[in-house]
Amino acid sequence: MSKEFDIYYGEEEFKTVDGGIEDIQAVLMGEDIHAKERLLFYLDWYMDPYYNKDLSVIKEPLKELLQKIVITDNDTDIIEEAIHLLESYTDGPYAILETNKDNISKEFQHKIFYLLSDNI
Numbered sequence: 001m002s003k004e005f006d007i008y009y010g011e012e013e014f015k016t017v018d019g020g021i022e023d024i025q026a027v028l029m030g031e032d033i034h035a036k037e038r039l040l041f042y043l044d045w046y047m048d049p050y051y052n053k054d055l056s057v058i059k060e061p062l063k064e065l066l067q068k069i070v071i072t073d074n075d076t077d078i079i080e081e082a083i084h085l086l087e088s089y090t091d092g093p094y095a096i097l098e099t100n101k102d103n104i105s106k107e108f109q110h111k112i113f114y115l116l117s118d119n120i
Helices: 011-018 021-028 033-046 059-072 076-089 095-103 106-117
Strands: none
Touching (some): 059 076, 059 095
């Protein structure tokens, strides 16, 4: 995550997640790196089972979106956080990563291999 400012989340991130997967996708596929960082930071809290948030409506679409972030985003920190969320809070299969594993940055291939092999 960016070292230029403290990462925080607030009302904007709450509204984004409450707005559903389309709103989440608009931020994560957008150009505002700081908005992406804040939303991913919030999702780390939101997806944690300890807090008992109801993920039933967005769980699978969010898993697909995080996989797309891994293969399409250019920011190392964003990719790293998306992988972290996949590893920590989702279960396979990871069809998008499997299909595109050869196109993933070499920097992250070992993590993706581990994620995919953990779900064989």
